[in-house]
Amino acid sequence: MIVVAGEALIDLVVTADGQRAVPGGSPANVAVTLARLDQPVRLLARLGPDGYGRQIADHLAANRVDLRWAVHAEEPTSVAVATLNAAGQASYEFRLDGTADWQWTPQELPDLAGSSATALHTGSLALALAPGAHVLEGLLSGERDRDGLTLSIDLNLRPSIVTDRAAEQERVRRQIRLAHLVKASDEDLAWLYPDRSVGDVLAEWREAGVSCAVVTRGGEGALLLAPNGALHEQQAVRTTVVDTVGAGDSFTGGLLAALADVDALGDRPADRLAAVTEQQWSRVLRQAATVAALTCAHRGADPPRKPEVDALLTAAG
Template structure:
């Protein structure tokens, strides 16, 4: 079972035709992607009991995301206003003050030792906004020390919300050192490190102990730095883009699902990832890119199911 920790919020999607409220949040999107790829997944989230919270609960359970560890919170649900331009690219405005997602207390977190968890994935605003970010960071530190599962982080930075670049650099430096697998977009890195190259950043992460680092590059594809130091490149899978909402989260879910299928997640995580062959890394990247492309072909954060992914992979091969 993969455990995903972090926000489950409402995307208020605004287009020329009007607006609609749809379930979202980067970690929740990753969890739904994993579930649709037939990977057992449990979401560790704080979900409000308001109408938006009930909409999120229904969406997650209908997609077979396990909510056994979710906290029913008194605070309202977070809202992200996603405005789409004519090409389907999304820009975001967030309504987060006093909402449920960021109020974690240590007592609300489960004990992962002895559970069937093989990986813990988190990232985005859940690791950036206080007071809950520190609680989740402590969880990452504890699990990294235990060495009993794979720790995965997707930076998914939001400079419009967390604007202090120096503070974000310090936070990311701390948190990356607690992960075995780190994923970021080229936009994340361009904002976070305007004076550094991607290769320099990845080399630094490797020195910090990260086994595998992935950088997504939108329509240019993705790079993956493997545990042996080799760099793998995957071109973007061509598709008709409806919008890009949730594409990065779908990529992350596809990546984790592919690694789970290889039995590359679990205890002794560095050793498991080191055992993945070059050919397998290429297949992992191809699956992640395919999942992201199929999501771009759908409206909103609507990741594909396993059969749809396998059909496109078979066609491409």
């Protein structure tokens, strides 16, 4: 079982034709992607008591995301306003003050050591906004010390919300040391480290103890630095782009699902990732890119199901 921790919010998607409210949030999108790829997944989230919160819970349950660790919060649901341009690319505005996702307490966290979890994934705003970010960081720290499951972080930075670049650099420097797998976009790195190359950043992360680092580059594909220092490159899978909402999250879900399929998640995580072969890394990246491409071909954060992914992978050889 893969555990995903973090925000489950409402994306209020605005287009020239009007607006619609759809469940979203980066960690929740990753969880749905994993479930649609037939991976057992449990979401550790705080769900509001309002209509939006019920809509999110219904959506997650309908997609077979296990909610037994979800917290029934008293605070309202967070809202992200996603405005799409003519090319389908999204810009975001967030309504987050006093909402449910950021109010974690240590008492709300489960005992992962007593569970069947093989991996814990988190990131995005859940690791950036206090007070909850400190609680989830503590969870990562304890699990890193225990060495019992693979820890994954997606930076997914939001400079429009967390604007202090120096503080974000320090936070990322501290948190990536807790993870075995770190994923970022080229936009994340361009904002976080405007005067540094991607290669320099990845080398620093590897030195800090990250086993595997991945950078997505939109239409240019993705890069993966493997535990042995080899750099793998994956071209973007061509598709007709409807919009890019949820594409990065579905890439992460596809990546984790592919790693689970080759038994690379679980106890002794650094050893498991080091055992992944060159050919397997290529397949892992290809699946992640395929899942992201199929998501871009759908409207909104609507990741594909496993048969659709398998069919495209088979057709591509």
